[in-house]
Amino acid sequence: MTSPIEAEDATASVALDEKTATKTTAADSAETPVGRSPGQLMWMRFKRDRTGVVSAIVVLFFFAVAALAPVISSLYGKDPYTLYAQEPDYPFLLDDFAMPSGSFGGVSSEFWFGVEPNLGRDVFTMLLYGMRTSLFMALVLTFFSVLTGVIVGMVGGYFGGKVDYWLGRVTDFFLSFPSQLFFIAFMPIVTALFVSPTDETPTYLRAVAILLVMWFLGWMGMARLVRSSVLSLREREFVEAAKVSGASRWRIVRKEILPNIVTPILVQGTYTLPSSILSIAFLSFVGVGFVEPTPDWGRMFAIGAEIYEQDPAFMFFPGIAMVVFVLCFNLLGDSVRDAFDPKTGR
Amino acid sequence: MLQFLVRRLIGAVVIMFLIGAFTFFLFYTVPQDFAQLSCGKNCSPENIAVIRENLGLDKPITTQFWEFMRGIVAGRDFAVGHCSAPCLGQSFDTGDFVWDSIMDRFPLTLSLTVGSLVIFLVIGLGSGMLAAWKRGTVVDKAVSGASMVLSSFQIYFLGPIVLGIFVYSTGWMDNPKYVPFLESPIDWAVALLIPWAVMATIFTAQYTRMSRSTMIEQLQEEHVRTARAKGMPQRYVFFRYAWRGSLAPIVTILGMDLSGLLAGGVVTEFTFDLAGIGRLAVDSSMSKDLPVTMGVMLFGAFFILLLNIVVDLAYAYIDPRVRLA
Numbered sequence: 001m002t003s004p005i006e007a008e009d010a011t012a013s014v015a016l017d018e019k020t021a022t023k024t025t026a027a028d029s030a031e032t033p034v035g036r037s038p039g040q041l042m043w044m045r046f047k048r049d050r051t052g053v054v055s056a057i058v059v060l061f062f063f064a065v066a067a068l069a070p071v072i073s074s075l076y077g078k079d080p081y082t083l084y085a086q087e088p089d090y091p092f093l094l095d096d097f098a099m100p101s102g103s104f105g106g107v108s109s110e111f112w113f114g115v116e117p118n119l120g121r122d123v124f125t126m127l128l129y130g131m132r133t134s135l136f137m138a139l140v141l142t143f144f145s146v147l148t149g150v151i152v153g154m155v156g157g158y159f160g161g162k163v164d165y166w167l168g169r170v171t172d173f174f175l176s177f178p179s180q181l182f183f184i185a186f187m188p189i190v191t192a193l194f195v196s197p198t199d200e201t202p203t204y205l206r207a208v209a210i211l212l213v214m215w216f217l218g219w220m221g222m223a224r225l226v227r228s229s230v231l232s233l234r235e236r237e238f239v240e241a242a243k244v245s246g247a248s249r250w251r252i253v254r255k256e257i258l259p260n261i262v263t264p265i266l267v268q269g270t271y272t273l274p275s276s277i278l279s280i281a282f283l284s285f286v287g288v289g290f291v292e293p294t295p296d297w298g299r300m301f302a303i304g305a306e307i308y309e310q311d312p313a314f315m316f317f318p319g320i321a322m323v324v325f326v327l328c329f330n331l332l333g334d335s336v337r338d339a340f341d342p343k344t345g346r
Numbered sequence: 347m348l349q350f351l352v353r354r355l356i357g358a359v360v361i362m363f364l365i366g367a368f369t370f371f372l373f374y375t376v377p378q379d380f381a382q383l384s385c386g387k388n389c390s391p392e393n394i395a396v397i398r399e400n401l402g403l404d405k406p407i408t409t410q411f412w413e414f415m416r417g418i419v420a421g422r423d424f425a426v427g428h429c430s431a432p433c434l435g436q437s438f439d440t441g442d443f444v445w446d447s448i449m450d451r452f453p454l455t456l457s458l459t460v461g462s463l464v465i466f467l468v469i470g471l472g473s474g475m476l477a478a479w480k481r482g483t484v485v486d487k488a489v490s491g492a493s494m495v496l497s498s499f500q501i502y503f504l505g506p507i508v509l510g511i512f513v514y515s516t517g518w519m520d521n522p523k524y525v526p527f528l529e530s531p532i533d534w535a536v537a538l539l540i541p542w543a544v545m546a547t548i549f550t551a552q553y554t555r556m557s558r559s560t561m562i563e564q565l566q567e568e569h570v571r572t573a574r575a576k577g578m579p580q581r582y583v584f585f586r587y588a589w590r591g592s593l594a595p596i597v598t599i600l601g602m603d604l605s606g607l608l609a610g611g612v613v614t615e616f617t618f619d620l621a622g623i624g625r626l627a628v629d630s631s632m633s634k635d636l637p638v639t640m641g642v643m644l645f646g647a648f649f650i651l652l653l654n655i656v657v658d659l660a661y662a663y664i665d666p667r668v669r670l671a
Contacts, residue, residue, distance in 0.1 A: 175602075176361050178646035180609035184627045185639045189373060192634070278500065282609065285502050286616050286628050301502040305617055308506040309514050319503035327498035 045339040052335025055328040062325050066135045069128040076112075078122040080129045080295040084111075085120025093120050097310070105313025113317040117307050127318050129295035137207060138276040144215045145276075146269050149222025156223070157230025158253060164227070171220045179217045180282065186213045187288040203294050210289055214279060218272075225268055229261045263340045270333040274326045281322075297322065347662070354658060358651040363415070365647045366640075370411050373636050434641035439633055444641035448623060452645070454524045455622035457534065458541055459611040465546035466553060471596070473550070474557025475589065481562060489554060497551030501610060505544045505617035512540060522618045545614045549607070556599060560592040567591065593664045601657040604650045 036044075046052055065072065073079055085094045090110075093101065098118045100106025105114030105123070113123040156167040190209040195201050233239060234257070242256050281298030283289030285305075290296040297318060304315030398404045405413075413422060417433035424436050424443075434444035477489040512519045522540050525533040564570060565588050573583045612624030623642050630638035 173361065173364060176647065176651065177365065178605050178608055178643065178650050180605070180612055181624075181627055181643050181646040184612075184624075184631050185369070185643050186372070188631050188634055281500070282613060286612065286624070288628060288631060301500070305502060305506055308510060312506070312510050312514075315503065315506060319500075319507075322500060322503065323495075323498045326500075327495060330494070330498060 042339045046335060049335045049338065051331055052339065055332040055335065058324065058328040059332055062131065062321075062328075063135060065128065066132040069125075069132045073125045073128060076124065078111075078125050080121060080125040081293055082122070083120050084115065084122060090120075094118075099311050100313075105311055105316070107313070114313055116303065116314065117311045123314065123317060126295045126300060127297075127321060130297040130300055130318065131321070133290065133295060134277050134280055134297040137210065137280050138273055141211055141214055141218065141276045141280070142269060142273045144211070145218035145272060146222055146265065148215070148219035150226050150265060152219065152223040153226025154230055154253060154257070157227040158234060158249075158257065160231075160234075167223075168227075171223050174217055175220050177217055180279075182217055183213050183279070183283055184286065184288050186216075187283065203290070206290060206294075210280060210283060214276070214283075218276070222265070222268055222272070225264055226261060229264055230257055233257050233260055267333065267337045267340065270329065270336055274329040278326070350662065351655070351659070354655050358648075358655065361651060362644065362648060366415065366418075366644055367411070369640055369643055370414060371407070373640060374407055374410065434644065435637035437630070437635055437638050439630075439635045439638075444638050447626060447638060448641055448645050451621060451623045451626050453526065454620055455608075455611050455615070455624065457524070457527065457538055458545065458614055458620075458622065459607050461535075461538060461542045462545040462549065462610070462614075463607060465542055466549040467600075469546065470550040470553025471557045474554040475561055475584075475592075477554065477558040478561035478565065479584065486558075490558065493551035493554040496547055497555075499548060501544055501548055501613045502617050504547060505541075505614070508540055508544055509618070522620060524620060541614050541618050541620070544617070545610050549603075549610065553596065556596055557592065560595050561588060564588040564591040590664065594661065597657060597661045597664060601654055601661070604653045604657070607653075608646055608650060 078084070084090050085098075093106065093111075093115055094117070095101040100115040100117060102108050102111075102114070107114045111122055111124065113127060115121070116123055116126065152167055152171070156164040156171075187209060190213055191201055191206065194205045194209070239252060239256050242252050247256070277297070280289060281296075281301065284296045284298030285302045287302065290299055292299075300318040301315065304318065308315060395404075403410070414435060416422070417429065417435065419431070421428060421430045421433045422435075423429070429436065429443045429445070432445055434448070436443055437447065440447075473489050473493070477486040480486050509521070513521055519540060520537065523537050525537050527534045567588070570583060570587045570591075573587050574580075611622065612627070614620075615622040615624045616628075623645065627639060627642040627646075629635075630642065
């Protein structure tokens with residue numbers, strides 16, 4: 001999570017140079033004798049929040065693990081695709097009922113998180129690569145949704161009038177879609193756009209289809225938020241001043257308005273990411289997202305739910321990992337919001 | 347009030363029409379031969395032609411759209427017989443009328459969503475108020491912490507755990523199934539208790555947090571302080587003054603959450619292996635049975651719009667200013 005913070009730092013310093021700092025910062029910097037940019041102030045407040053720092057470390061750890069999945073699994077010596085039960089090296093991995101023969105889902109020094117029933121794959125690497133898939137997809141999805149939302153919201157809010165009216169109607173229209181049913185319904189259709197039904201769908205096309213479908217209904221919340229923020233900023237004196245001094249529209253949007261709405265965008269963004277992960281997991285869970293043999297977080301729950309009665313331990317690690325990740329991300333979101341805007345007490 | 351209702355209903359009809367048109371054209375402009383798909387691989391050209399005619403796929407797309415829309419209002423005739431008024435077409439796969447398949451599955455989805463809605467609203471608002479009342483005490487911290495942790499759980503993780511405890515290991519309860527409400531209301535409630543509890547747990551947390559924060563805000567309002575200062579009983583101040591004010595933002599959020607509620611119902615269906623409209627949507631979508639997929643989409647949109655109107659009515663009831671506007 002360092003990069004958005006640093007990015008904020010850079011843009012926020014610009015904001016201060018332009019004398020367009022938010023009210024909060026103005027009040028805060030009046031108290032401190034040393035001049036600090038809003039980004040530095042935010043960072044100081046964030047560092048003092050112990051929950052936030054711990055959550056940030058945990059979240060970073062998850063991202064690092066996901067990014068380093070190939071390295072970790074090569075050190076660990078397994079991969080998520082091999083059916084270890086059929087390997088001659090591991091003769092008694094699964095018992096006669098195709099369930100892991102060891103205790104707690106076959107956890108051993110060889111298979112840290114146990115073995116998958118029926119197929120005998122390694123749960124630890126499945127989870128690593130599953131997280132990798134989910135986190136990467138969620139990052140891309142969040143980026144595009146946020147970008148689209150910001151553009152639509154800015155255009156609507158800044159230009160106003162008819163443009164705003166129609167963009168608003170379009171946003172409302174997409175908001176009234178039953179989004180999850182839409183995802184389910186359109187996944188096969190969008191895939192069919194790329195591949196003929198007789199061919200096997202490659203994994204990357206499936207990923208593109210998932211991103212497209214979810215991006216399509218993922219930007220409206222951000223657009224509304226940005227629009228309302230821009231509407232209130234548009235009439236402020238510093239924007240008027242820029243207009244009078246002959247700044248172009250593009251310059252006003254980029255230099256006067258954008259630095260002031262970075263905070264709500266960033267906060268909303270930190271809440272969007274975990275919900276994107278959950279939505280993607282939802283698709284794989286019901287069976288229209290990723291399919292065998294792509295390792296995916298959501299698909300592990302589908303497998304786990306199927307065999308839960310016989311092997312409850314299978315779901316333990318992916319489940320706990322997801323709870324911890326979502327919890328920490330939500331806590332981090334709260335901390336980031338508090339650090340940016342200390343007035344909103346919880 | 348009546349005017350408000352009529353305006354909302356007209357708006358809902360317009361939105362339904364737009365969603366219908368949007369999905370219809372997206373679905374049917376996909377370069378794929380559905381007659382071929384529903385017939386299978388070894389299909390003679392004559393058979394394909396017959397199927398195409400039966401499905402009405404030989405007509406231009408605008409005519410197909412017109413017939414579809416007319417079918418919803420007035421019903422249509424198919425080769426197998428008449429499909430009466432809210433006619434959403436006929437399944438490519440089974441030949442059943444889509445409306446009938448939806449009506450078979452919908453009671454379950456309705457029971458799941460509305461049942462857990464009631465549970466999580468009561469428990470969520472209740473615990474949030476409790477936390478606000480006892481602000482800063484152990485009770486508040488326990489409630490807030492628990493809601494933070496529980497909101498990070500997922501239905502598909504919590505569901506199997508609860509099943510494992512109450513069904514597989516102890517055998518205290520049976521596997522969840524659907525018993526029609528009219529057949530036996532008690533069995534209906536007992537059989538759905540686990541899905542309700544699991545689904546409600548996930549949603550409760552969010553409403554606890556929200557209800558706590560709006561309640562705290564309301565308790566600091568001036569009219570509440572005035573009521574206290576003039577010696578009104580605590581309970582009266584708390585419920586009549588603060589609580590009523592705290593409801594409005596919660597109802598707004600609820601209105602935006604309805605689509606998530608339906609999604610929660612779908613996940614719950616899959617977690618507990620129940621056959622509701624979510625299962626219908628996934629099955630039809632996988633087999634590219636477009637009329638069924640489209641029917642479920644439209645029906646889902648209709649359900650959400652309808653609930654939205656109910657929420658708006660509730661909003662008008664809570665906040666008198668809305669009624670006058």
